Amino acid sequence: MADKFILIDGNSLLYRAFYALPLLHNSAGVYTNGVYGFLTMFNRVLAEIQPTHIAVAFDKDRSTFRNELYSEYKANRSAPPEELGGQFQLLRDVLAALNIEYLEMQGYEADDIIGTLSKKAEEQGLKTVILTGDGDALQLVSEQVEVLLTKKGISEMELYDPQGVKDKWGVEPEKMVEIKGLMGDASDNIPGVPGVGPKTAMKLVQEFTSLENLYENLPQVKGKKLVEKLEQNREQAFLSRQLATINRDMELDFSIEDYVMREPHYPELLELYRSLEFNNFLKILQEKEREKGMAPLKQEIEVLFLEREEDVTALLEEIKQGESVALYFQSSYHHPMWASLQGVFLEYSERVYQLKLEAGDDYKLQWIKALLESAVIKKYLHNAKFIQVLLLRHGIELRGVAGDTMLLAYVDDPAFEGDELDACLKKHLQLNIAENNLAALVNTIRELYFQLEGQIPAELRELLQEVEMPMSEVLARMEFCGVKVERSTLARISEELASGIAGHEERIFELAGSSFNINSPKQLGKVLFEDLGLRVIKKGKTGYSTGAEVLEELYQEHEIIAHILNYRQLSKIKSTYADALQELIHPETGRVHTIFKQAQTATGRLSSVEPNLQNIPIRMEEGRRIRQAFVAPGPDWLIMAADYSQIDLRSLAHISGDERLIETFKSGVDIHTRTAVEIFHVPVEWVDSELRRRAKAVNFGIIYGISDFGLARDTGVSRKEARKYIDNYLNSYPGVKKYMEDIVEFGRRHGYVETLLKRRRYLPELNARNKMVQAFGRRMALNTPVQGTSADIIKLAMIKVDEEIRKRRLQARLLLQVHDELLLELPRTELEEVSGLLRDCMENACSLKVPLEVSLKTGPNWYEME
DNA sequence: GACATCACGC
DNA sequence: GACGTACGTGATGTCA
Numbered sequence: 006m007a008d009k010f011i012l013i014d015g016n017s018l019l020y021r022a023f024y025a026l027p028l029l030h031n032s033a034g035v036y037t038n039g040v041y042g043f044l045t046m047f048n049r050v051l052a053e054i055q056p057t058h059i060a061v062a063f064d065k066d067r068s069t070f071r072n073e074l075y076s077e078y079k080a081n082r083s084a085p086p087e088e089l090g091g092q093f094q095l096l097r098d099v100l101a102a103l104n105i106e107y108l109e110m111q112g113y114e115a116d117d118i119i120g121t122l123s124k125k126a127e128e129q130g131l132k133t134v135i136l137t138g139d140g141d142a143l144q145l146v147s148e149q150v151e152v153l154l155t156k157k158g159i160s161e162m163e164l165y166d167p168q169g170v171k172d173k174w175g176v177e178p179e180k181m182v183e184i185k186g187l188m189g190d191a192s193d194n195i196p197g198v199p200g201v202g203p204k205t206a207m208k209l210v211q212e213f214t215s216l217e218n219l220y221e222n223l224p225q226v227k228g229k230k231l232v233e234k235l236e237q238n239r240e241q242a243f244l245s246r247q248l249a250t251i252n253r254d255m256e257l258d259f260s261i262e263d264y265v266m267r268e269p270h271y272p273e274l275l276e277l278y279r280s281l282e283f284n285n286f287l288k289i290l291q292e293k294e295r296e297k298g299m300a301p302l303k304q305e306i307e308v309l310f311l312e313r314e315e316d317v318t319a320l321l322e323e324i325k326q327g328e329s330v331a332l333y334f335q336s337s338y339h340h341p342m343w344a345s346l347q348g349v350f351l352e353y354s355e356r357v358y359q360l361k362l363e364a365g366d367d368y369k370l371q372w373i374k375a376l377l378e379s380a381v382i383k384k385y386l387h388n389a390k391f392i393q394v395l396l397l398r399h400g401i402e403l404r405g406v407a408g409d410t411m412l413l414a415y416v417d418d419p420a421f422e423g424d425e426l427d428a429c430l431k432k433h434l435q436l437n438i439a440e441n442n443l444a445a446l447v448n449t450i451r452e453l454y455f456q457l458e459g460q461i462p463a464e465l466r467e468l469l470q471e472v473e474m475p476m477s478e479v480l481a482r483m484e485f486c487g488v489k490v491e492r493s494t495l496a497r498i499s500e501e502l503a504s505g506i507a508g509h510e511e512r513i514f515e516l517a518g519s520s521f522n523i524n525s526p527k528q529l530g531k532v533l534f535e536d537l538g539l540r541v542i543k544k545g546k547t548g549y550s551t552g553a554e555v556l557e558e559l560y561q562e563h564e565i566i567a568h569i570l571n572y573r574q575l576s577k578i579k580s581t582y583a584d585a586l587q588e589l590i591h592p593e594t595g596r597v598h599t600i601f602k603q604a605q606t607a608t609g610r611l612s613s614v615e616p617n618l619q620n621i622p623i624r625m626e627e628g629r630r631i632r633q634a635f636v637a638p639g640p641d642w643l644i645m646a647a648d649y650s651q652i653d654l655r656s657l658a659h660i661s662g663d664e665r666l667i668e669t670f671k672s673g674v675d676i677h678t679r680t681a682v683e684i685f686h687v688p689v690e691w692v693d694s695e696l697r698r699r700a701k702a703v704n705f706g707i708i709y710g711i712s713d714f715g716l717a718r719d720t721g722v723s724r725k726e727a728r729k730y731i732d733n734y735l736n737s738y739p740g741v742k743k744y745m746e747d748i749v750e751f752g753r754r755h756g757y758v759e760t761l762l763k764r765r766r767y768l769p770e771l772n773a774r775n776k777m778v779q780a781f782g783r784r785m786a787l788n789t790p791v792q793g794t795s796a797d798i799i800k801l802a803m804i805k806v807d808e809e810i811r812k813r814r815l816q817a818r819l820l821l822q823v824h825d826e827l828l829l830e831l832p833r834t835e836l837e838e839v840s841g842l843l844r845d846c847m848e849n850a851c852s853l854k855v856p857l858e859v860s861l862k863t864g865p866n867w868y869e870m871e
Numbered sequence: 872g873a874c875a876t877c878a879c880g881c
Numbered sequence: 882g883a884c885g886t887a888c889g890t891g892a893t894g895t896c897a
Contacts, residue, residue: 525894526876545876547895552877577878580892606888610881617890620880628879653881653887709886719886780885788887792881796888824881824888 014137062118120251146178186246329383333447341394383407415604464763487596499583635867663740683737710784760793802850
């Protein structure tokens with residue numbers, strides 16, 4: 006790549022950053038916002054420009070050659086505020102640690118240094134970008150030199166090339182000083198010609214090109230007043246031009262090598278960032294350094310090909326009982342029910358073997374069936390569930406899985422995003438797999454497993470072995486089984502929806518007076534708020550907000566709103582459910598097979614994708630009908646749903662140990678009614694549906710760590726009233742109040758919070774300096790143990806249910822988990838036994854301070870259930 | 872392809 | 882003066 010020089014006006018940028026950001030300081034009280042903002046802009050621009058050379062220029066002090074010319078120069082500038090003053094030296098320190106040259110010269114401004122350097126760079130054929138907030142630099146723009154001007158805040162900038170300057174000012178860059186000479190510059194106290202502003206100055210320079218030429222031809226200038234003013238201020242104009250002209254011929258010993266980009270001095274930089282508490286810069290820096298220090302992976306790995314059955318037999322004879330292998334399967338797609346196998350890599354005793362599987366090679370897979378099904382040969386894999394489902398399609402039951410690096414990495418840190426093997430290797434072994442070297446990959450699996458397993462606390466090892474690993478097998482069976490979905494039912498619903506949608510669409514266009522794309526928030530916003538002139542309630546980043554919340558407020562104001570809301574609802578159901586689900590019915594099974602992601606959520610919950618079967622509509626009747634398509638697989642079969650009642654509140658009761666909450670669940674009274682009695686101070690017979698609804702919202706809010714603001718919005722009462730409800734709640738349930746205080750304190754002290762089964766979630770946010778981030782961390786600290794405990798409980802229940810069904814050799818099968826609900830299919834003949842078994846396994850999944858209650862429903866499909 | 876907006880579930 | 886319930890996935894439009 007061609008060499009590129011970036012020249013930064015340190016003063017200008019620091020000022021800009023200082024005023025753009027709130028006054029931040031570290032815990033020692035040192036103000037840091039200017040330096041912080043400088044570095045933010047600096048990093049962004051560096052990433053964008055990727056310069057090979059760099060220098061930062063500073064003003065030396067306030068007296069320059071310009072003051073000798075004109076004593077009033079910059080006389081209007083007051084000294085920098087106290088909070089900024091100290092940051093100049095701080096910035097110099099940071100630059101020194103970054104190993105970046107900075108320059109300052111007695112009697113000159115940063116501009117002059119930049120002008121001189123850019124001129125010399127130009128002479129040597131170097132492309133230059135000048136980063137500054139000072140528009141004076143535009144005079145330096147040329148074919149070789151571009152200027153990046155800060156516009157607003159610290160994120161908006163504009164890059165000027167010669168055409169850019171011409172577009173904006175109508176003249177060549179070098180004529181900018183002529184304009185300045187005429188119009189002056191208030192910020193530098195350069196007078197110019199009074200009464201001549203940017204517009205007039207531009208016009209004059211366009212016509213006369215220079216001050217000299219202008220004054221020689223003064224009579225040609227139109228406007229008597231203007232000529233008069235120009236005449237009177239002739240000397241001042243020339244002086245102003247001189248002041249505005251950047252000196253490009255300072256005496257500088259310039260050698261381009263002095264400004265080559267160099268590696269920072271890491272120890273100094275780390276120390277500085279630490280003391281300034283620039284935690285995100287620190288993180289980026291450490292990440293970078295670690296990546297550099299990463300051992301290059303042994304890329305040259307000898308791979309032994311298993312081409313004939315005899316090769317495999319020989320290998321299998323070598324692998325003794327109790328020994329272990331690592332496996333890596335190549336597949337064509339990320340969904341095990343839609344993927345085909347392309348190859349198997351096997352690492353044994355530090356040797357790597359490969360079995361290639363082309364289309365029609367399924368028989369080769371049978372060669373290793375005995376190995377895969379052996380319970381005594383230990384296997385280490387990454388995401389064993391995926392392989393298990395894929396193999397089930399080939400009639401192979403994977404057994405003997407001793408370790409799964411994906412699940413291990415998940416219990417180590419559930420917030421880590423990157424369930425892929427290479428991401429885990431990078432994080433835990435500092436290994437960077439540069440290319441897709443699968444032999445190298447399989448060769449690292451066991452090392453990753455043992456190293457990480459050795460690091461995690463014993464409780465997490467237990468969670469992995471006793472919960473997540475068995476869970477993985479249960480989920481594999483559920484995914485492979487799938488759930489029967491009737492295409493014809495979905496098609497019928499889709500058609501009905503289509504006609505409903507068309508009706509709303511027609512009426513919307515009539516009322517709007519034009520047709521447009523209703524699905525486009527942008528176009529819809531224009532119609533509602535510009536064409537129809539409705540009240541603007543909320544604006545987002547990109548324009549008017551048209552969310553349901555906003556539209557509901559406008560409901561009474563225009564007939565169109567109701568149609569839009571209905572249109573939105575129906576088209577959501579049609580596109581996401583009725584239509585998309587049909588495509589996902591598997592041709593071989595006639596069923597829909599989701600993937601339950603087991604290493605996805607920060608709380609320990611599962612998630613469901615392709616399709617997501619955890620968000621099938623239920624609240625609104627129109628959407629609920631989608632459930633009619635989820636059917637039992639035969640006339641003598643049933644769908645059964647088993648719901649935990651109030652599992653999150655029961656988890657909260659257990660964790661907090663609150664006496665009243667525990668007592669309520671033990672006595673079996675309705676929790677929301679009870680809460681209403683407590684927080685509204687009324688006898689139970691006064692609790693009507695409205696009071697119960699509000700109490701329910703409060704209960705909900707408590708679990709989520711809601712604020713008075715959010716509660717007010719959800720219940721429709723005033724914020725003050727909502728505050729009162731929360732206070733009343735906390736007084737009524739003092740154990741919950743204590744829990745909230747304790748869990749946040751625990752999180753601050755330990756850096757994490759944990760669930761019933763000691764699943765951890767790290768919460769660095771709790772100790773953040775940013776108040777918003779901290780509040781966010783607080784809500785997570787409150788919510789995660791509750792939601793995560795519920796997730797733990799249902800996982801335990803699922804393992805028990807699956808175990809029991811298999812032990813009793815029942816035909817009933819687990820199909821889905823929807824956080825607090827299990828869905829099964831079963832022959833009618835097993836109805837009684839499965840009901841008892843489910844209730845038993847779920848209610849006794851674990852022993853809490855409160856009873857767990859389960860409600861069971863059955864029916865021919867997921868819609869008609871009782 | 873990344874991002875924002877919207878809407879569905881618990 | 883804005884902004885504030887947790888955890889998710891997916892369809893669609895917009896803009897680079």
